[in-house]
Amino acid sequence: MPGRWKNYKSPSFDELIAHEGTPRPAAKNLCHWIDKLSTNDIQIREKAAKLAIQQMGITFTVYSDKGNIDREWPLDIIPRIIDAQEWGNVARGLKQRLKALNLFINDVYNDQHILNDNIVPRALIESSGNFRDECRGMNPAHHVWANICGTDLVRSEDGTPYVLEDNLRVPSGVSYMIENREVMKRVMPEVFRDCHILPVDNYTSDLYKMLCSLTDTPDPTLCVLTPGVFNSAYFEHCFLAQEIGAELVEGRDLVVAEDGFVYMRNVGELKKVDVIYRRVDDEFLDPDCFNPSSTLGVRGLMKAWKDGKVAIANAPGAGVADDKVIYSYVPDIIRYYLNEEPLIANVPTYRCENAEEREYVLDNLAKLVVKPANESGGYGMLIGPQSSVKEQAEMADRIRKNPRNYIGQPTLSLSTVPTLTDTEIEARHIDLRPFVLQGADISVTTGGLTRVALVKGSLVVNSSQGGGSKDTWVVKTQSPGDSVLSQQQQ
Amino acid sequence: MLARVAENIYWLSRYFERAESTVRLINAHSNLLMDLPAIDDHDGWMPLISINGQDDEFLKKYGSANEHNVNHFLVLDKSNPGSLINAFLAIQGNLRSCRDVVPKNVYEDINSLCRKVFDVSDSTISTPSSRHEILKGVEGRLQAIANGLNCNMYHDLGYLMMRMACYLERADMTSRIIDVQSTRLTASNTPRELMAIEAQRWVSVLRTLSANQMYRQHVRRPVNGPDTLAFLLSNTRLPRSYTFCLQHLASSVKALQRSDAIVAAIDTQLEKLSGACFTTLSQDPAGLHDFLDELQLGMLGVNAEIYKTYFPPLQDSE
Numbered sequence: 001m002p003g004r005w006k007n008y009k010s011p012s013f014d015e016l017i018a019h020e021g022t023p024r025p026a027a028k029n030l031c032h033w034i035d036k037l038s039t040n041d042i043q044i045r046e047k048a049a050k051l052a053i054q055q056m057g058i059t060f061t062v063y064s065d066k067g068n069i070d071r072e073w074p075l076d077i078i079p080r081i082i083d084a085q086e087w088g089n090v091a092r093g094l095k096q097r098l099k100a101l102n103l104f105i106n107d108v109y110n111d112q113h114i115l116n117d118n119i120v121p122r123a124l125i126e127s128s129g130n131f132r133d134e135c136r137g138m139n140p141a142h143h144v145w146a147n148i149c150g151t152d153l154v155r156s157e158d159g160t161p162y163v164l165e166d167n168l169r170v171p172s173g174v175s176y177m178i179e180n181r182e183v184m185k186r187v188m189p190e191v192f193r194d195c196h197i198l199p200v201d202n203y204t205s206d207l208y209k210m211l212c213s214l215t216d217t218p219d220p221t222l223c224v225l226t227p228g229v230f231n232s233a234y235f236e237h238c239f240l241a242q243e244i245g246a247e248l249v250e251g252r253d254l255v256v257a258e259d260g261f262v263y264m265r266n267v268g269e270l271k272k273v274d275v276i277y278r279r280v281d282d283e284f285l286d287p288d289c290f291n292p293s294s295t296l297g298v299r300g301l302m303k304a305w306k307d308g309k310v311a312i313a314n315a316p317g318a319g320v321a322d323d324k325v326i327y328s329y330v331p332d333i334i335r336y337y338l339n340e341e342p343l344i345a346n347v348p349t350y351r352c353e354n355a356e357e358r359e360y361v362l363d364n365l366a367k368l369v370v371k372p373a374n375e376s377g378g379y380g381m382l383i384g385p386q387s388s389v390k391e392q393a394e395m396a397d398r399i400r401k402n403p404r405n406y407i408g409q410p411t412l413s414l415s416t417v418p419t420l421t422d423t424e425i426e427a428r429h430i431d432l433r434p435f436v437l438q439g440a441d442i443s444v445t446t447g448g449l450t451r452v453a454l455v456k457g458s459l460v461v462n463s464s465q466g467g468g469s470k471d472t473w474v475v476k477t478q479s480p481g482d483s484v485l486s487q488q489q490q
Numbered sequence: 491m492l493a494r495v496a497e498n499i500y501w502l503s504r505y506f507e508r509a510e511s512t513v514r515l516i517n518a519h520s521n522l523l524m525d526l527p528a529i530d531d532h533d534g535w536m537p538l539i540s541i542n543g544q545d546d547e548f549l550k551k552y553g554s555a556n557e558h559n560v561n562h563f564l565v566l567d568k569s570n571p572g573s574l575i576n577a578f579l580a581i582q583g584n585l586r587s588c589r590d591v592v593p594k595n596v597y598e599d600i601n602s603l604c605r606k607v608f609d610v611s612d613s614t615i616s617t618p619s620s621r622h623e624i625l626k627g628v629e630g631r632l633q634a635i636a637n638g639l640n641c642n643m644y645h646d647l648g649y650l651m652m653r654m655a656c657y658l659e660r661a662d663m664t665s666r667i668i669d670v671q672s673t674r675l676t677a678s679n680t681p682r683e684l685m686a687i688e689a690q691r692w693v694s695v696l697r698t699l700s701a702n703q704m705y706r707q708h709v710r711r712p713v714n715g716p717d718t719l720a721f722l723l724s725n726t727r728l729p730r731s732y733t734f735c736l737q738h739l740a741s742s743v744k745a746l747q748r749s750d751a752i753v754a755a756i757d758t759q760l761e762k763l764s765g766a767c768f769t770t771l772s773q774d775p776a777g778l779h780d781f782l783d784e785l786q787l788g789m790l791g792v793n794a795e796i797y798k799t800y801f802p803p804l805q806d807s808e
Contacts (some may be wrong), residue, residue, distance in 0.1 A: 055598045230584075247492060253492050264492055267647055
């Protein structure tokens, strides 16, 4: 159906189509190829992708009244494309940010210079639900607490990228990033020949290296600690364990022995564990230390960690920087520790604890996005322009009761990518979650997981709330091979 | 390997074998009934229920047996713990917990087979031809999966657990099939009728265990009771013979550590077999039933030893 892009309209910045149906340079080959397909051809590919996802068992688990259900991972087959040169700048910004955040976490749990210097208010830390007093004085390997970070990036109408959130507790999604690529290779192999798409699967070897760098033990035993088969991200836990050659364990499979080390209950023997990549939240890690009724954790694990008998990634307590109020201080944190200007900007943020900013938020609820400081998965937030008066009043109530726990941000019109709908291709809003790893070294995924709001006009991209995903292509446009290729095509 | 994961693999493998036996049993039995035109519906189909000792629960629910309700009970009824659909739900559940050790390509095969079985409808299984086709397909795919695991899985502890579970389940199923097909099917018939279908029922036992062709090639006598029993219980080359299964079970077990008690329990089973007189047993349905019952109890003992040794209940660290 040639000329498909002529009628394509985005309410915002579009990642693939620049203006009047002209593809951006990195998306040129793809858009050209799609234009040659009939609507039927596209639907055939879409069906093939669904089938591949079913067969490969790429699922996420949804909690419901009737028990937990596996849902097939939703993938839209039109990829999101990022120019490799632009990606280089973003990746530098992400590394800068995680470095600073880790210096911050380590400082907060040790000397607290940044609090003493009044850059970040002490009261804010002490009132944070994610500050763990038990972690004071700890110094994990390389002084790094958040070894795995999922940073949510968005792009505004003028094309400027912003950091929306730093997920420093147990961020998920990276397995879907890798599996999306596998599916795309199955359903549109011929496109890969024409586009210079950088691979994404180096993440798992980076993850393996990073985890090994957390211990002095040569050839260490790694574990992925999962809350169990009913967790929404259980698929990912399995996937990562498989990819990095780790054992997938539940809390009941581990035991802290008398010598203080952590062991797995193997058939007929106990085996020492050196590094735990935990996908269990802090409060469930160790019933001795945190939630005493937790059956997901391991009794004595915190002591083993503090005694240096086992490494845990992310370190307990790392979530202190994963607080949406702390988030608003990250630019200052970067300047304080690195003496650099932030390479990626924050979304302007109003802190409700500040009387003046709170008044602004309360007066502008219909325009702003309001988020609780410690939730993830898009829960408990209010999107002003899409909310009812009643919802706004309820939110105002909650803000007044606990101002420390809320922030407000302007509603960004997130950028869009062409997306398949029942009938045609239309613009849908997206974000991007790249993953950053820091141990002895620091690395960033090539692109990340693109999440898309499948409902027209919606800004909610979370898969638990009707969002989908897209493969993310970081594409080289400047390579000599590419220019030869495009000349041949013309 | 984690004890919990080993246990999941063990059960995954038992349910694979159980599912395969179930489909083979239904197909072979449907085939036998076509050769027994005189038998009434209830007597013809009831043995498939008796095989797992489920007479009471079945009759309570359905009153009497017929082609439709027996097949529904065996394939689709979720209230029947031994149904095919429950075997596949158990496969899916166990697979979840040991997904990381199953090769990815085999995982895909298992996953699509589960989906296929969950899609089977009541109308598919109530028509003999479509039932046969779908069950035959399931059997073939189960065998492809077994082969995929054998060729792709790392042959370590998990693999040994899988083999153990498979042979244990298979031996058990062989004894149940002989028991029901040879003793109970004809229990209500008169001696005259019994004589007439004597050969047929042994052929049916052989077919159910996919052993008919091998019997003809290697026993090379007309099908009869003593030879069939000997072939199915003590032959050492027939993959579904009881002794073959026990020997292979023992060789997997011996490759593991601390397996003495399990090996001893298997040896006791082998002794029972070597002391049996198949000529006598073939003419004494009650005696044969008791003998097979004893074998089944012995197998429960083997399973209990495996559990005691390798999957002890979790204790807290104290």
